[in-house]
Every structure is written in structure tokens, then in C-alpha cells.
Amino acid sequence: MTDPAAPPEESVTTAAPAEEAVTAAAAVAGTSTTLDVVAANPLRDPRDKRLPRVAGPCVMVLFGVTGDLAKRKLLPAIYDLGNRGLLPPGFSLVGFARRDWKDQDFAQLTHDAVKAHARTPFREEVWKQLLEGIHFVPGEFSDDGAFDALAMALAEIDQTRGTGGNYAFYLSVPPKFFPLVVEQLKRTGLADAPEGSWRRVVIEKPFGHNLQSAHELNEITTSAFPESSIFRIDHYLGKETVQNIMALRFANNLYEPIWNRGFVDHVQITMAEDIGIGGRAGYYDGIGAARDVIQNHLLQLLALVAMEDPTSFDAQALRREKEKVLKAVQLPANLGLNTARGQYSAGWQGGEKVVGYLEEEGISRESITETYAAIKLEIANRRWAGVPFYLRTGKRLGRRVTEVAVVFQRAPHLPFSKDDVEILGQNALVIRVQPDEGITVRFGSKVPGTAMEVRDVSMDFAYGESFLESSPEAYERLLLDVMIGDPPLFPHQREVELSWKILDPIEEFWATQGQPEPYESGSWGPESANAMMARDGRVWRRL
Amino acid sequence: MTTFMLSDTTAGKISAQFTHLRHQMGAPAIGMVLTLVVVCEERHQYDALRAASEAAREHPSRIIVVINREVEEPIRLDAELRIGESTPGEVVVLRLYGELTQHADSVVSPLLLPDTPVVAWWPGKAPDVPSKDAIGALAQRRITDARGFDDGGVTSLVTRAKGYARGDTDLAWARLTPWRSLLAAAFDQPVGKVYEGVVEASSGNPSAPLLAAWLSERLGVHIEVLESPGPGITTVRLKLDGGELSVVRTDARLATLSRPGQPDRNVALARRHTSELMAEELRRLDSDEIYEAAVKRFARTYKG
Ligand SMILES: NC(=O)c1ccc[n+]([C@@H]2O[C@H](COP(=O)([O-])OP(=O)(O)OC[C@H]3O[C@@H](n4cnc5c(N)ncnc54)[C@H](OP(=O)(O)O)[C@@H]3O)[C@@H](O)[C@H]2O)c1
Numbered sequence: 052m053t054d055p056a057a058p059p060e061e062s063v064t065t066a067a068p069a070e071e072a073v074t075a076a077a078a079v080a081g082t083s084t085t086l087d088v089v090a091a092n093p094l095r096d097p098r099d100k101r102l103p104r105v106a107g108p109c110v111m112v113l114f115g116v117t118g119d120l121a122k123r124k125l126l127p128a129i130y131d132l133g134n135r136g137l138l139p140p141g142f143s144l145v146g147f148a149r150r151d152w153k154d155q156d157f158a159q160l161t162h163d164a165v166k167a168h169a170r171t172p173f174r175e176e177v178w179k180q181l182l183e184g185i186h187f188v189p190g191e192f193s194d195d196g197a198f199d200a201l202a203m204a205l206a207e208i209d210q211t212r213g214t215g216g217n218y219a220f221y222l223s224v225p226p227k228f229f230p231l232v233v234e235q236l237k238r239t240g241l242a243d244a245p246e247g248s249w250r251r252v253v254i255e256k257p258f259g260h261n262l263q264s265a266h267e268l269n270e271i272t273t274s275a276f277p278e279s280s281i282f283r284i285d286h287y288l289g290k291e292t293v294q295n296i297m298a299l300r301f302a303n304n305l306y307e308p309i310w311n312r313g314f315v316d317h318v319q320i321t322m323a324e325d326i327g328i329g330g331r332a333g334y335y336d337g338i339g340a341a342r343d344v345i346q347n348h349l350l351q352l353l354a355l356v357a358m359e360d361p362t363s364f365d366a367q368a369l370r371r372e373k374e375k376v377l378k379a380v381q382l383p384a385n386l387g388l389n390t391a392r393g394q395y396s397a398g399w400q401g402g403e404k405v406v407g408y409l410e411e412e413g414i415s416r417e418s419i420t421e422t423y424a425a426i427k428l429e430i431a432n433r434r435w436a437g438v439p440f441y442l443r444t445g446k447r448l449g450r451r452v453t454e455v456a457v458v459f460q461r462a463p464h465l466p467f468s469k470d471d472v473e474i475l476g477q478n479a480l481v482i483r484v485q486p487d488e489g490i491t492v493r494f495g496s497k498v499p500g501t502a503m504e505v506r507d508v509s510m511d512f513a514y515g516e517s518f519l520e521s522s523p524e525a526y527e528r529l530l531l532d533v534m535i536g537d538p539p540l541f542p543h544q545r546e547v548e549l550s551w552k553i554l555d556p557i558e559e560f561w562a563t564q565g566q567p568e569p570y571e572s573g574s575w576g577p578e579s580a581n582a583m584m585a586r587d588g589r590v591w592r593r594l
Numbered sequence: 595m596t597t598f599m600l601s602d603t604t605a606g607k608i609s610a611q612f613t614h615l616r617h618q619m620g621a622p623a624i625g626m627v628l629t630l631v632v633v634c635e636e637r638h639q640y641d642a643l644r645a646a647s648e649a650a651r652e653h654p655s656r657i658i659v660v661i662n663r664e665v666e667e668p669i670r671l672d673a674e675l676r677i678g679e680s681t682p683g684e685v686v687v688l689r690l691y692g693e694l695t696q697h698a699d700s701v702v703s704p705l706l707l708p709d710t711p712v713v714a715w716w717p718g719k720a721p722d723v724p725s726k727d728a729i730g731a732l733a734q735r736r737i738t739d740a741r742g743f744d745d746g747g748v749t750s751l752v753t754r755a756k757g758y759a760r761g762d763t764d765l766a767w768a769r770l771t772p773w774r775s776l777l778a779a780a781f782d783q784p785v786g787k788v789y790e791g792v793v794e795a796s797s798g799n800p801s802a803p804l805l806a807a808w809l810s811e812r813l814g815v816h817i818e819v820l821e822s823p824g825p826g827i828t829t830v831r832l833k834l835d836g837g838e839l840s841v842v843r844t845d846a847r848l849a850t851l852s853r854p855g856q857p858d859r860n861v862a863l864a865r866r867h868t869s870e871l872m873a874e875e876l877r878r879l880d881s882d883e884i885y886e887a888a889v890k891r892f893a894r895t896y897k898g
Binding site: 091092093094095096098099100101102103105107108133134136139140141174175176177179180183210211212213215512513 | 625768771772774775776777778779780781782783784809812813847848851856857859860861862863864874878880882883884
């Protein structure tokens with residue numbers, strides 16, 4: 052079934068300049084789907100800012116519906132989109148799993164997941180709308196018959212729901228199954244979009260475990276789908292505060308003049324978790340903190356903080372700038388002195404007694420996987436030369452917090468007596484990513500009542516979203532973007548590979564270093580991480 | 595929630611009290627992004643304030659409620675200040691008596707947050723030309739509500755069109771967003787030529803003629819407004835080659851979208867609370883040209 056209205060995916064992949072114009076205009080409009088649709092649709096107008104971006108008719112096919120991610124994030128996010136009126140009429144959801152289930156069993160699982168994890172209130176009419184479009188296809192990934200059945204089910208849905216052959220395949224399954232699933236989608240022709248419709252594939256991290264495997268994984272995916280149809284999820288990029296980094300930097304004139312080596316002393320990017328590996332031993336062991344978090348989330352944050360201003364916010368322009376800055380990243384010459392890795396040992400975390408990594412279920416007593424990683428990077432360009440970027444992440448740290456702190460140089464001259472500014476630190480601008488989203492500025496202020504004693508104070512800003520327990524989930528935004536076909540918030544394969552190029556030498560070095568340094572659960576990581584900062588005359592921010 | 599009453603007071607004392615309360619509460623370091631001035635009668639106060647405070651969860655604001663009381667009484671200003679733990683921002687309810695009711699702006703303007711946008715909202719009856727109103731003139735965005743005119747809702751829209759200035763909007767328009775959004779989504783698949791259409795709604799519903807005006811503005815065809823038992827808007831039908839495109843909603847919750855050659859589909863289309871409408875209004879503070887075009891078209895074709 053062809054649908055002349057749907058965004059012509061083929062032409063998007065080939066006609067680059069036209070695509071740029073299209074996405075740029077759509078980005079400016081911010082509310083519509085794509086320019087050709089706008090032009091064809093008399094009811095849309097870029098000035099009509101009330102009309103939300105709604106996806107065109109489509110089917111979301113979810114592999115791995117019984118998994119943790121599907122139940123906790125994806126199914127609730129789909130419901131929440133429906134509740135906000137952002138799902139297209141006829142939207143259908145197809146579940147695929149190795150269960151002997153009927154549609155209603157999958158509906159029940161979805162219902163439970165929505166009740167337990169959706170952020171918006173449960174409304175019967177929204178559920179009814181969703182329920183009408185719920186289907187289930189049972190089968191193993193290796194079972195050709197199951198995928199033939201899937202193809203038939205989809206063709207039927209196009210007939211009964213008017214979804215026009217537009218399918219998004221969400222691979223919420225362990226990466227080792229990607230090749231199998233992609234191969235099946237290729238074999239059954241589901242990966243090929245007929246004229247006038249689209250096919251997209253959504254994949255989750257990890258995108259490989261090094262450059263080589265990332266490349267192989269990509270070969271497999273691109274053998275079936277063109278790059279423009281591959282959506283790689285880095286859910287950090289769906290977060291409001293992360294997008295706010297761009298607003299902060301490029302909508303203001305206040306920060307840009309000081310956003311460089313002339314004023315910035317260094318940058319600290321932290322993602323700290325208070326939890327351990329939980330039940331995910333199989334996933335985590337052998338991967339470790341750096342591959343799990345630094346390769347994707349932290350390097351993406353670094354790119355957004357350090358990149359030059361993109362000519363627009365369309366995917367090409369944004370990715371180009373991120374790639375440029377990732378290419379300019381340089382590793383320190385001595386990795387031993389400028390990286391640190393650790394492994395949590397037993398201890399007390401927030402009032403609870405917890406076991407060490409090596410005692411966790413499913414972890415070998417000899418595992419050398421790191422649960423804490425800190426690295427120092429430099430960016431070799433005119434803006435940043437000589438300004439270190441310190442990245443750290445760890446599990447079982449004191450508190451759950453993710454932030455980017457731009458720490459400024461000390462004032463070149465302080466016309467105060469030495470005693471008066473003893474407790475004055477450095478100015479800092481902190482972008483708080485989670486859990487308490489917002490911005491903090493730290494600066495010196497006179498202590499009232501003293502002669503001229505100056506100390507650090509913090510000024511916080513939190514926009515309203517952060518007051519609602521229900522600020523839109525990153526996954527809502529990203530799922531919507533997949534269905535609309537709007538790629539700026541998804542990393543390109545080139546970014547993935549550049550990030551591995553940064554991390555691979557570090558991982559190779561670490562592999563020769565034996566056991567990571569233990570750190571007590573509930574602390575802020577291994578001593579070597581503090582020593583690494585101390586050598587540079589700096590300290591980690593206390594979080 | 596800390597509440598503080600000041601009777602027979604002045605704007606200066608209210609300001610000082612706000613500062614005092616904020617300090618007492620440990621100076622909640624919350625950046626407020628706008629001031630919302632709600633001008634209403636006593637009977638609308640409770641609901642309006644609730645909706646405004648809900649909306650302020652998304653847009654932390656100082657909310658100033660202005661209630662004009664008896665003109666005959668001696669001049670007096672009473673104020674009720676609230677700083678909540680449950681809501682970001684601050685609320686002050688002002689009750690004006692005597693001649694002061696004619697000079698509410700003199701109380702409101704010193705209480706506006708400096709250098710951030712001001713929005714005025716009339717949940718009930720509104721002035722004919724909001725932008726020329728003393729309080730309306732302080733605001734960049736002026737929100738009226740045709741529904742606040744009870745039976746006169748539809749005719750109030752004619753007044754709106756005549757007195758329109760950039761920055762005016764009406765909640766009767768905001769109520770249409772889900773309908774408009776669904777119709778626009780339906781048009782994302784080309785429907786070909788539209789010949790004529792019908793909007794059906796309960797009698798006197800002011801949103802219905804606005805929807806019809808928007809559709810005929812965009813599609814260039816005549817759209818009739820017909821009465822139905824409601825609730826609210828129940829049907830939009832557009833005549834196409836080979837059939838019609840329709841959205842039918844009879845229970846105020848779930849709508850059915852039908853179009854030629856395609857299966858019927860149900861879509862949630864619930865009516866929204868005033869707080870959601872207000873949150874939508876506060877999201878964008880530039881003028882709404884699409885509303886302007888719709889309300890002016892409606893006024894041109896209205897026969898009374
Ligand atoms: N969970 C998170 O927070 C998170 C965060 C970031 C990225 N991710 C990524 O998201 C994806 C899914 O994560 P997850 O945590 O949901 O994983 P999970 O809980 O392990 O779920 C995996 C899913 O794959 C299915 N599956 C596994 N082997 C299968 C087979 N041989 N045949 C058919 N189905 C099979 C499972 O079905 P059964 O129930 O039948 O086993 C299950 O539904 C992974 O790529 C992961 O790396 C997850």
C-alpha cells in the first residue's frame with residue numbers, strides 16, 4: 052500500500068540540500084512534521100504553534116516486550132504520548148516475544164506496565180485508543196515462520212488501521228540478537244520501504260564494545276537499513292536539560308564570550324549512580340563503567356558543551372559540529388597518570404549495607420571489570436587548547452547525580468586581603484542533568500556583617516518542568532522523533548565510532564593493569580581518581 | 595502553604611511582606627518566569643486561582659488576583675498573600691473597594707515582577723478592548739474566555755475581533771487545540787479537494803464557530819455550524835470527492851475518525867481542564883496570528 056502523503060524517505064536520503072532545507076524549516080517551525088507535508092497540508096502553518104508535532108500513521112514493532120526497558124520505559128512512554136494527543140490516529144503497537152501469547156496477553160502486560168510506570172494519569176479513553184491497535188506475534192528470533200507471520204500481521208494492520216506501510220522496529224533486545232533480527236527483517240522484506248512509506252529501526256546502546264565491533268554492528272544494520280533510517284538511542288539527548296545546554300549556549304550572549312580557554316579553567320562531567328549493578332550482571336561484567344557510560348552519555352555531553360555553534364539545529368548541522376569536536380579530542384600522553392578506575396567493595400550506601408562488586412551474584416570473584424572510571428581529555432582546537440575535560444562515572448557512589456560543571460579561572464587579581472578570600476573558590480556554571488534538573492551558578496559574595504569577607508554562594512534556577520513529577524520523559528521525546536523521522540537527537544554512526552576511538556586506547560591500557568582499585572560503596576570513588584586531580588592542582592566537585 | 599492577610603493596605607506593604615515571607619521560608623531560590631494577573635469576580639476566584647496555580651507548576655509565576663468589590667464602599671485594599679510549599683511562585687489575592695476599583699492598575703503595577711513577561715487573564719467577563727484596559731495594557735498577553743460570558747459567548751467573539759490587538763487570545767480557541775491537532779493529523783495524508791463542511795456542537799458553544807472559521811479560512815470553503823445535543827463540539831464533517839472525512843465525538847472523551855477508503859479509528863479527544871488550557875497559553879507568549887485570522891473571519895461572517 053503506498054501513501055503519497057508520507058514523507059518520502061528515499062528522497063530524503065539522496066537529495067541532501069533539499070533535505071537540509073526541509074529539516075531546517077521544520078526545525079524553525081518546531082511544530083510540524085516535514086516541510087513537504089506542511090506544504091501539502093492546508094491545516095498546517097508554521098505560525099500555528101499550538102498544534103503539536105504529531106507523527107503520521109504508523110506501526111511500532113517492539114522486540115523484547117518482556118524486557119526491563121520495554122516495561123519500565125517504552126510502553127509507558129507510548130501511553131504518555133497518547134495521553135498528550137501525540138500519537139497518530141490508527142497508531143498500532145506490535146509486540147514480538149518468545150511467549151505463547153495472544154493479543155490480550157500482550158495488552159495485559161502493556162496495561163500493567165502503563166499502570167505501574169506511566170507518568171500521566173490513567174485515562175480509559177486513551178487506553179481504549181491504544182488497545183485497539185495492540186497486536187502480538189509470538190516467536191523466536193531464529194524462527195523464519197514467526198517473521199513471516201509478523202510480515203503478514205503488519206500487512207493486515209495496514210488494511211485495518213490505515214497505517215500506510217510505515218513501520219518502526221524497536222530492538223529492545225540484547226545486542227547479540229541484532230544481527231539475527233536485522234537479517235530476518237531483511238529476508239522478509241520488512242526493511243525495504245515501498246514507495247511513499249518508511250521503515251525505521253531503533254537500536255539501544257551498547258553500540259558495540261569497541262571500534263571494531265561497533266563497525267561490524269553497523270555493517271549489519273546498514274546492510275538492511277540506510278543510515279538515515281537508523282535511530283540510535285542515547286536517552287540523555289532526549290532530556291530537557293541536555294537540550295537546554297544548547298539554549299543556554301546559543302540563545303544567550305552572556306556565556307559565549309567566556310566559554311573558552313581564556314576564562315574556563317576546566318570542565319567536569321559526572322554521572323554518579325548510587326545503585327550497584329542490580330540484576331544486570333550478565334550485561335555489565337566485561338563491559339564496565341567506561342563503555343557503559345563514558346563512550347555514549349558523557350562524550351555526548353562533552354560534545355554539546357564544547358562544540359562550536361551549529362548553523363542550525365537540523366541533524367546534519369548539529370552532528371557536524373559534534374563530530375568536529377569529538378575529532379579534536381586528545382588523550383593524555385600518560386594514561387596511567389591521567390585515568391583512574393575502581394571497583395566498589397562492600398560498605399554502607401545511604402544507610403544500607405551493600406555487598407562489593409565481586410560478591411554480586413553472577414560476577415566472577417576475579418572480575419577486573421571497572422565500576423568507576425575517570426579520564427582526563429583535552430580538546431585540540433583554538434577554543435579549548437589546554438583546558439582539561441574530566442569525565443567520571445561510577446556505581447555505588449554517594450549519591451545519584453549527573454551534571455556538567457564548567458569551572459572558571461580564578462580572578463587574575465583579588466583586591467582583598469588574603470585572609471578575606473581564603474574560602475573563596477572558583478566560579479562555576481553547573482548544568483544539573485538529573486535528578487534535580489536545572490542550572491546553578493556559583494560565585495563569590497560578601498559575607499554580611501564582616502568587613503570584606505568573601506565566600507562562595509550558589510544561585511539555582513529550575514524551570515517549571517522540574518516541579519512536575521511528570522516532566523516529559525526522554526523516551527517520549529525520542530519515540531516521537533523516531534515516528535516523525537526527526538534525527539537531530541540521535542547520534543550518527545560517525546559519532547559512535549569517534550567515541551570508540553577515544554575510549555579504545557584507554558580500555559586497551561586498562562586491560563594490562565589487572566585489578567581495578569577498590570573503593571568503598573557509598574564513597575566518591577577510588578583514591579587514584581583524587582590523586583589524578585591533585586596532580587593537576589584541582590579537586591573533584593563534592594556532589 | 596503560608597498565608598498572610600493584610601487589610602487596608604498598600605502595594606508597598608504587600609511587596610515588603612512578600613520579601614519578608616520569602617526570607618522566613620528560607621528564601622526559596624526559584625526563578626519565576628512571569629507574572630499572571632487574574633481579573634475576576636469573587637465567584638470565579640476559587641476555580642481561577644486553582645487553575646492558575648496548577649499552570650504555574652509548569653511556569654513558576656507570581657499570580658496576582660484582582661477582585662473588584664463594592665464601588666459604593668469606602669476606599670480600601672485588602673490582600674491575601676500565599677507562598678506555598680506545594681506550588682512554586684507566589685500568590686496574592688487583592689480585594690479592591692470604593693473608587694480604588696477604577697484604579698486597580700495602580701496596585702498591580704508595583705507588584706509585577708521586574709523585567710519578565712506579564713499575562714492578564716479574565717476568567718469571566720472581559721473588557722471590550724483588553725489591550726486598552728488599564729490592566730490589559732500592562733500585559734503582553736491578554737487571555738479572555740468567551741465561555742465566561744455565559745449565553746453571550748458567541749457574540750463576545752465579535753467584540754474580541756473588533757477589539758483585537760496583538761497578544762490577545764481566548765480560551766475558547768485553546769479548547770480547540772486537540773480538535774485542530776487531530777484534523778491536521780488527518781490531513782497529513784492528502785484528502786484532495788474539500789467542498790464544504792459542518793461543525794456540530796451544543797447550542798451557544800463559542801468554540802464551534804471558531805473551529806468553523808479556522809477550517810474555512812484554511813480550506814477556503816463554507817463551513818456550517820449546526821446545533822447538536824453536545825456535550826461541547828460533537829462532530830466535524832468535511833465533504834470530499836468520494837465521501838466525507840469526519841470526526842465524531844459524543845461522549846466528550848473518545849472520537850472516531852472516518853475517511854473514504856479507510857477503516858474508522860478511535861482517538862482519545864478529552865476535554866481539558868482550565869489549568870491545562872492556561873499552561874498551553876503560557877507556553878508561548880508571542881501573538882497568535884492563526885487565532886486572529888479565525889476570530890476575524892468569524893466576525894465578518896457572523897449574522898447575529
Ligand atoms: N534496561 C535499561 O535501563 C537499558 C538502558 C539502556 C540500554 N538498554 C538496552 O536496551 C535493550 C533491552 O534492554 P533490557 O534491559 O530490556 O533487556 P532485558 O531485560 O534483558 O530484555 C531483553 C528482551 O529480549 C528478549 N530476548 C532475549 N533473548 C531472546 C531470544 N533468544 N529470543 C527472543 N527474545 C529474546 C527477552 O525476552 P524473554 O523474556 O523471552 O527472555 C526480553 O524481552 C538492550 O539492548 C540493552 O542494552 C537497556
